[in-house]
Amino acid sequence: MSMQKFASYAAFAISCLTVIILISNGFGSKPWEAVNAIAALISGLAASLGLFFVGIQLRSTDKLAKAQFINDLARDIDxxxxxxxxxxxxxxxxxxxxxxxxxxxxxxxxxxxxxxxxxxxxxxxxxxxxxxxxx
Structure with a gap:
């Protein structure tokens, strides 16, 4: 498993655990704890999505670098x-x-x-x- 996927899964798992703990405690005695749980879930999803797009960008950068290397090599051979x-x-x-x-x-x-x-x-x-x- 790549580091990007691991970090994405970890962020999502932590946010889910936070929500589960808050739900199991009945959101505590304070009403804003429910808002905190939802915010934690949303931030975990946003982090997961952000890491996913970073992984896509890294792959495309790698492909571009290889293509540029091949073009430079062909020019040098010519x-x-x-x-x-x-x-x-x-x-x-x-x-x-x-x-x-x-x-x-x-x-x-x-x-x-x-x-x-x-x-x-x-x-x-x-x-x-x-x-x-x-x-």
Whole structure:
């Protein structure tokens, strides 16, 4: 059970227990104790409802962050199209390494640094296993 659900159930249970105790005591000798019981119930319901919406907001924020990460990743991959095509079969660097000049080395280093950065994100658990399967 998530912490959000637990807190929601706990708030509702406490408000219900307050009402049950007040009802079992016949609302005491003071008439405003009935109002207190109803207010406790309403506040418990409001807290439960508020926590429910906080949970929904957290889930949507998580989905948005993952979608933004995927878009950033796709943009970064698109920045390395030249290096990737040169490494593909039939590419400039595929068989003959003598054709690599300084500009090509810089492109290759940037391409490899991109994958190093992604590996570090996996190692430090910035990217979780669910996001890994999105990629």
């Amino acid at each position: 920045n390395h199209v030249k290096a990737e095509s040169n490494l593909d079969p039939g590419g400039k660097w595929y068989k003959d390494s003598n054709l690599i000049n300084q500009e090509d080395i810089e492109a290759l280093v940037k391409y490899l640094n991109f994958f190093e950065r992604i590996k570090n994100e996996f190692d430090t658990k910035v990217i979780d296993i669910e996001t890994k399967y999105w990629i």
